[in-house]
Amino acid sequence: MGLLDEFLKTRVWTEKLVDPLTTDDMVVQPASQVSPPKWHLAHSSWFFEHFILKAFVKEYKEYHPDFDYLFHSGLNGMGEGIPLEKRGTITRPDIKEVFFYRQHVSEAMSLFWEQLEKHTQSADIMKKIELGVQHEQHHQELLLADIKYILGNQFLHEPYVKKEAPDTGWYADKILGWNQVDKGMYTIGHENGGFCFDNERAAHNVSLQAFEMADRAIVNHEYLEFIEAGGYENFNLWLRDGWDWVKRTGAAVPMYWKKIDGKWQRYSLQGVIDVEENGPLLHVNYYEADAFARWKGARLPTEFEWEAAFQVNPDWMYSPVWEWCASAYLPYPGFKITQGALGEYKNRFMVGQMVLRGASLATPEGHWRPSYRSFLYPDAQWHFSGIRLVR
Amino acid sequence: MGLLDEFLKTRVWTEKLVDPLTTDDMVVQPASQVSPPKWHLAHSSWFFEHFILKAFVKEYKEYHPDFDYLFHSGLNGMGEGIPLEKRGTITRPDIKEVFFYRQHVSEAMSLFWEQLEKHTQSADIMKKIELGVQHEQHHQELLLADIKYILGNQFLHEPYVKKEAPDTGWYADKILGWNQVDKGMYTIGHENGGFCFDNERAAHNVSLQAFEMADRAIVNHEYLEFIEAGGYENFNLWLRDGWDWVKRTGAAVPMYWKKIDGKWQRYSLQGVIDVEENGPLLHVNYYEADAFARWKGARLPTEFEWEAAFQVNPDWMYSPVWEWCASAYLPYPGFKITQGALGEYKNRFMVGQMVLRGASLATPEGHWRPSYRSFLYPDAQWHFSGIRLVR
């Protein structure tokens, strides 16, 4: 598919994702890490306006002079902006205006396409557009996680969709087994052509000991055994910060789970359903994943082990959930921060976050690569995150 | 005006107040003390459904079984409910549904009116309806304060209305003077017939020393002198908690004020305007009012002094703002808490709040009485609150 098609398809898909929402759903921010859907709609448009249209299209007419401030990624080059946790207070522009903004940007981009080939900086611009498309796809999955949080925390627990939700429909068809990965040197990171985010570079060698990788993600009944064995009450299973998290929050089950009339239920994007025995465990954080692994006498893979196992056999590593890795999110050797305008946009590396590998049923088609690195704070449960074991 | 007319007028007026808002404005809660407009719309309907329709109208069909839980005053008789600070996370029901709910309740009330006179408990019901009407009027002013907070904290600072806003249009026409109130015994509280809230009873005697009451509220240029004289930096002017508040928040002006290009401006419901020299000072909290009074060599009136001065001459006490009193909000002697269903609704007395007397330009016509007691935590700035001095 050409880049224009990819662009248009992506723009449409974002809007399709919010189609089942009420305006009210679009605006709120029930937790600081959850962005209002409206903000995703605006911010993914801001990218194209800021980095393409305002930068390269002479005749482009900015939609609104304040949107640049309102919708960049939290902080601009001066460290200023609407704080992350205040996104849910923005009511002006309203949602209608945000849709007009999207349309304005999409149309201007489409118009610009004809000039694009002749443009002296054509190659550079194309790369930035591709980055913008990937950026919007990345936000599509965040959007689903945020929508689930918004609806799943309503007293009314109404469903997002009637069927084919991205957090249902997959079932394990086998008992957990193990695949052997040999000791050796593996090349980690993105090395061939094609798009990648800058955190996937530079590709580099990592020497690994032999290990056995579980042949699928953990499913609900396996985690239920952990719960029922008192896993959440056993101090010895938890990281110190994890134990503090358990005590502070009173956590005793994955996010969205509840026992009703003796039956385990969970909120899914299709509404409240019975917890499926062989369905993939979802919405655990790093602490829970790590405690579960310890209880099983196993451990979580490093991100290098994860990628190496994929190189040995991609089929082994298919997963309906993002899988927590025992690797902190840090730059690869040789990493160079992007300079200039785009550097401003890039997510800075952070300390304190952990890597997740794989992809989930909520990841947009075609968005993922084996070198893809997701990352979250270790207490985050609201993403489509689960567990893969290694030993 | 008959009670039915009063009821209908009040219901319509609430909806008129939210007419200039976008849906987005209806939903958000930018600070824990600010309720979303949607919540006011639903909660004021809940009162009639809960205390009248479900209690006395056999054929009434409840609109939705969960709305009772969602929209009572924060906590039901079991201490359960949506916590105050979570009101801005409710997206289901959405705003359309809430308007249907209002309509459903208003129509059911209108239909019930014909049976009302013949009803055996007619007098009791009429009293409860009157309470419901007053309750909704009370929320109309809260609604305006909350709307102002929502719009006034937008980056875009768009106006609520183009003209005739309830926080503009009044100007002092004289230099501040003083009226003498004699030493003596005054009866405080509501004693005649007519409606009052239960916190205005029992009427009781209070012995007062002579005092002089300022003949109007403080206006902006008087407070500007305090600011420019370094009032916010002078520790000796402040209550200890007030000084902590100044240090913690960095407060240096009333809420909504900002100096732009050397000119004092304020957000009003008509948008950003120049601070009017003789306009009423608005949006100061108790700490600021108290510090200003000390700086002036005066003090704040007690609520008894306020009411006594009104008894001597009502004209003296007209004010475009609520006036902070040096009285904690505590029950009057002989106060009896309402038992049963309505008791559940009543705002419980609280410790730590201060009384405000008078009314503001935002108070609905006909809602106020001289014995009316408003009350807020001492750090609250977002109401239409100002200063009256006494000496």
Place this chain on the structure above:
Amino acid sequence: MGLLDEFLKTRVWTEKLVDPLTTDDMVVQPASQVSPPKWHLAHSSWFFEHFILKAFVKEYKEYHPDFDYLFHSGLNGMGEGIPLEKRGTITRPDIKEVFFYRQHVSEAMSLFWEQLEKHTQSADIMKKIELGVQHEQHHQELLLADIKYILGNQFLHEPYVKKEAPDTGWYADKILGWNQVDKGMYTIGHENGGFCFDNERAAHNVSLQAFEMADRAIVNHEYLEFIEAGGYENFNLWLRDGWDWVKRTGAAVPMYWKKIDGKWQRYSLQGVIDVEENGPLLHVNYYEADAFARWKGARLPTEFEWEAAFQVNPDWMYSPVWEWCASAYLPYPGFKITQGALGEYKNRFMVGQMVLRGASLATPEGHWRPSYRSFLYPDAQWHFSGIRLVR
């Protein structure tokens, strides 16, 4: 007793109070409202150094130039000082040095006595010394409350003294009865000669309805009934802030109580003892007092009712505990803040605190007057506070 004797006796008594402590006990601050005993020792000396010796004694040699900053009441005239909650971090000067400081000040005061009568400002100085003595006595009771908190929260629960502790030894000898106080006008506040704090002035008239005052403080078995009837779980009994406090802290008994092997025990200054059925209820806060009163179908007295009842018959109001009043701590009519140096020292009036009346077994002999006003934040439990009912 002459003022010098009073001075010397008070100085010695403070030191006697800390005699059973280890150095370690002297230094720590286990909660922000608890001052280290060492700080009380230093601060009560600072008063005499700052207001008498440095102000009136030419030849006086300041003990240390930084102690004025370290040991004034939290904040000096510029709003600066060691923050209240950091008192437990001061290790220099150490405790030995603080005792030398006390001795230095006491000796300089004694030496100054001979000149005192001839001094031109003799009367003024005498008044300030008296204030200093009263100030130190006031701190003696705070000291006991703080010592109890420090020792009572140790894992080892060691006693402060072996016998004659100020929180044991009193028992009610009768069933709770009621004394009638007639409707009428009462004069509240300090009006005769003799010492008082400035918050007891000006004396003024208050008109009261008739009421019945309980003839003694509440004792433990009465409060136990409240606990066992589920008082701490019944939302309807609590002020809104009180209910928040219960939920936030998990409070379910008075401070220092614990059920061990089915038996109620409490930490007293004599160590852990059985809760005495007819011993005075101690260490409840305003929320607990108010909830208990509501459960009993009674209420807490206002401070005016308390003082009026005392005027009718002082015997009625003897109490081994400070009694929470349904009165906010606010200045009396005609109150004038002390100007100049002493004004700096005075506790500023605060919003948000409630009055306690009476005195406790821990109050130093001779320190109390019927117009005495104590005051605490409503969540404070660590003082020798209890309950008196009125109806």
Place this chain on the structure above:
Amino acid sequence: MGLLDEFLKTRVWTEKLVDPLTTDDMVVQPASQVSPPKWHLAHSSWFFEHFILKAFVKEYKEYHPDFDYLFHSGLNGMGEGIPLEKRGTITRPDIKEVFFYRQHVSEAMSLFWEQLEKHTQSADIMKKIELGVQHEQHHQELLLADIKYILGNQFLHEPYVKKEAPDTGWYADKILGWNQVDKGMYTIGHENGGFCFDNERAAHNVSLQAFEMADRAIVNHEYLEFIEAGGYENFNLWLRDGWDWVKRTGAAVPMYWKKIDGKWQRYSLQGVIDVEENGPLLHVNYYEADAFARWKGARLPTEFEWEAAFQVNPDWMYSPVWEWCASAYLPYPGFKITQGALGEYKNRFMVGQMVLRGASLATPEGHWRPSYRSFLYPDAQWHFSGIRLVR
């Protein structure tokens, strides 16, 4: 030196370290991460009592039944204990008692020595004693950091010692240069015999690109340039969490630095001294180290690069400070958690901490190895931490 000598020397040294302190200094905890010196004295004794004396010495008489609970490492096997941040509230036992406890343990250990050789588990016991000695040495440096925090935050700023303080006396004698480390495979971790902590195992191969390691730690004048160039105000230099830290705390200089009369001064263990131009930069956290490196166009080494450079030439890596590494503190491949009693003691791996390598002037002689891994939360400044650059 034999193990007994090592044991005795270590026990004595700990006590020597607290010799200059007042009792007051021993007890307080001015910040949650700072343990009172008294706690270090007790906890390092607890190790020997708990793991050696109570486990292997039949005739040993426990000093006090509650000390096991009071002085284990924060949480016992049930997740219970005195919370870390409450250590500064422990006044019973007092400091004298804690010295008796130390003596009791030291003597019992000495007595046990004769039986030790004949003991059937002699080898195991010796290993545990060695671990206890290393554990106490590790606490000796913590103790110095905590003492510095306690004294350095006093208003009086008194020195700890008059001369030869562990945070003074080293000066760089050259301009910063760079040493080349070649691309290749390096073995990281402890592989030979001799003592190491379990986090240094298993030794494993790491493949590294070529890099240049700075030939010494950063000194004060180099960091001053960063400060004076506005480093703390330049958002673009900071990690996102780092920027939040700067904004939240108002940090603008390393801990203990202050400009007085235009001259940079710092609190050292010898008291307040001028910042030495060529003295080692101390007391920066990871955020500061990372921002400085970015400003210099360099970066922080990974812990693997650090250890590899040491292998190439140990002289290159001598440093008077602990050096922040761009590596999260995570277990090495093949790491096995110690089972049983000692596992309980071990510091659990944590997420969110960063590694520091090298040692400081405060590290006890003979305690360090090139595979030694220190670790701290990225906001920690109070350790003897500084910066080494790589490029």
